[in-house]
Amino acid sequence: MLNTLLTLAERKYISFGEALNISITGIVVVMLVLAFLAVLVLLLSKSIRAVEGAAKKKSSAKAVSANAEEKTSAPSKPAGTALPESASAGDLNLYNVDEKTAAVIMAIVSNESGIPLNRLLFKSIKAIENKG
Amino acid sequence: MSVVNALVEIFQKSGFMSLSWQNWVMILVSFGLLYLAIVKKFEPLLLLPIAFGMLLVNIYPDIMADPLMMSSYEGTVDPNAHWYDAGVLRLIYAGVKSSIFPCLIFLAVGAMTDFGPLLANPVSLLLGAAAQLGIYVAFLIAIATKFLTFIPNFEPFDALEAAAIAIIGGADGPTAIWLTSKLAPQLLGPIAVAAYSYMALIPLIQPPIMKLLTTKKEREIKMDQLRTVSKAEKIIFPIVVTVLCVLILPSVAPLLGMLMLGNLFRESGVTDRLSDTAQNALCNIVTILLGVTVGATAEGKTFLDFKTIAIIIIGLLAFAFSTAGGVLFAKLLNVITKGKINPLIGSAGVSAVPMAARVSQVEGRKYNPSNFLLMHAMGPNVAGVIGSAVAAGFLLMTFGN
Numbered sequence: 001m002l003n004t005l006l007t008l009a010e011r012k013y014i015s016f017g018e019a020l021n022i023s024i025t026g027i028v029v030v031m032l033v034l035a036f037l038a039v040l041v042l043l044l045s046k047s048i049r050a051v052e053g054a055a056k057k058k059s060s061a062k063a064v065s066a067n068a069e070e071k072t073s074a075p076s077k078p079a080g081t082a083l084p085e086s087a088s089a090g091d092l093n094l095y096n097v098d099e100k101t102a103a104v105i106m107a108i109v110s111n112e113s114g115i116p117l118n119r120l121l122f123k124s125i126k127a128i129e130n131k132g
Numbered sequence: 133m134s135v136v137n138a139l140v141e142i143f144q145k146s147g148f149m150s151l152s153w154q155n156w157v158m159i160l161v162s163f164g165l166l167y168l169a170i171v172k173k174f175e176p177l178l179l180l181p182i183a184f185g186m187l188l189v190n191i192y193p194d195i196m197a198d199p200l201m202m203s204s205y206e207g208t209v210d211p212n213a214h215w216y217d218a219g220v221l222r223l224i225y226a227g228v229k230s231s232i233f234p235c236l237i238f239l240a241v242g243a244m245t246d247f248g249p250l251l252a253n254p255v256s257l258l259l260g261a262a263a264q265l266g267i268y269v270a271f272l273i274a275i276a277t278k279f280l281t282f283i284p285n286f287e288p289f290d291a292l293e294a295a296a297i298a299i300i301g302g303a304d305g306p307t308a309i310w311l312t313s314k315l316a317p318q319l320l321g322p323i324a325v326a327a328y329s330y331m332a333l334i335p336l337i338q339p340p341i342m343k344l345l346t347t348k349k350e351r352e353i354k355m356d357q358l359r360t361v362s363k364a365e366k367i368i369f370p371i372v373v374t375v376l377c378v379l380i381l382p383s384v385a386p387l388l389g390m391l392m393l394g395n396l397f398r399e400s401g402v403t404d405r406l407s408d409t410a411q412n413a414l415c416n417i418v419t420i421l422l423g424v425t426v427g428a429t430a431e432g433k434t435f436l437d438f439k440t441i442a443i444i445i446i447g448l449l450a451f452a453f454s455t456a457g458g459v460l461f462a463k464l465l466n467v468i469t470k471g472k473i474n475p476l477i478g479s480a481g482v483s484a485v486p487m488a489a490r491v492s493q494v495e496g497r498k499y500n501p502s503n504f505l506l507m508h509a510m511g512p513n514v515a516g517v518i519g520s521a522v523a524a525g526f527l528l529m530t531f532g533n
Binding site for chain 1: 251255258264269271276288294361362365369372376377381507519
């Protein structure tokens with residue numbers, strides 16, 4: 001196919017049909033290369049995250065066992081697993097705000113700041129009354 | 133010699149007497165572009181140097197004088213001339229002609245680009261590919277100019293010229309200059325001016341097409357937050373892309389290689405000084421030199437002809453079809469993912485970074501003020517840079533010697 005195109009290109013003027021052939025091949029080549037890249041990125045990301053996840057688990061397990069050795073009588077926080085990005089942790093006090101509105105506010109803050117919810121800690125959300 | 137005679141002589145040697153009507157038209161065009169850059173703030177960093185280069189060359193054409201015919205296509209060689217007798221902008225223009233400036237701009241773009249949104253959502257790559265549609269439509273239109281032979285003195289575009297014109301649809305100035313200087317250097321001026329001017333005018337060109345091809349409901353779609361991408365992914369990505377793309381299409385090595393080198397400077401975390409220089413000082417210096425000299429190729433006498441007008445029209449159509457390609461493919465993905473993709477991000481697949489992504493964000497917020505499409509649009513936007521480089525590589529492989 002490409003050889004045919006190369007022979008076509010040696011001529012100064014080409015027919016419309018030949019141009020159509022080159023155009024279709026061109027868009028297919030771009031699509032295929034980028035689709036291949038997308039699959040590769042997907043596989044790469046998955047394997048890197050798997051390796052990183054395993055390394056994290058290992059290091060956190062080490063840290064937990066080290067903490068356990070150092071522990072005296074003081075109670076410690078539960079180690080637990082990492083929260084999903086869409087979840088948040090901690091106690092949140094709501095003042096004149098319903099839970100649905102609070103959830104929306106937290107989502108907006110997370111979206112605006114680009115920080116996942118699991119890395120944000122909200123302490124309280126308070127409705128400010130308009131006195132004017 | 134009387135004072136009057138001296139004044140008459142000065143007047144006769146002045147630009148008022150030597151300029152042609154084409155120069156005056158181009159001076160007016162440059163005023164229009166300066167207005168758009170300064171008052172309307174349409175990509176002033178690009179448009180202002182281009183417009184000023186255009187103004188300079190039309191007031192004083194010898195600023196691009198080329199006695200050795202180093203990069204001119206009309207005129208005669210002066211055997212007694214030296215390289216330093218060339219106009220000062222002609223000498224700087226060697227950086228464009230040799231593809232040094234486009235490659236350095238790609239290095240800077242790489243250093244400024246965060247591929248995180250693309251890595252978080254690899255489907256973006258397909259949008260970046262779909263938005264190259266305009267390149268191939270423009271190629272067909274340029275070839276079809278052979279049906280316009282009824283226009284007096286109009287010579288249709290040959291295959292190499294058509295391929296060079298087509299790349300305007302990639303909405304990527306450096307890629308357009310790089311490919312044109314290899315396939316049809318005689319058209320470098322009009323193609324570069326068209327590519328950069330349309331890139332600057334993206335906020336005007338894209339929104340009507342985006343609106344035409346999408347429904348209000350689609351424009352209001354809110355997309356899920358992107359996942360966080362790890363540092364390791366960001367470091368490995370430029371290396372993998374370079375190896376893969378250059379092996380498949382070796383001709384993309386100068387552009388893509390520099391883009392990914394710049395990105396590796398940024399992401400590696402061990403070359404902060406190089407990354408900073410590429411993003412700021414180097415980028416600014418090359419932008420000034422590239423902009424002014426590209427503008428200076430628009431000298432009225434050689435610039436204003438049917439071919440230039442045809443290139444300007446085909447370039448606009450190429451931009452429109454690229455935008456449409458991206459939006460339509462995003463619509464398809466929206467159907468496949470059951471409403472999870474806002475089709476407005478498809479238009480960002482044209483590679484004008486970050487203008488096209490900004491347009492998606494602005495348009496998205498018009499219809500849903502709580503919508504933040506910028507990061508989602510950055511994925512297709514940077515994918516478009518890779519897509520247009522691959523498309524240029526394909527055209528060079530097909531038509532290059």
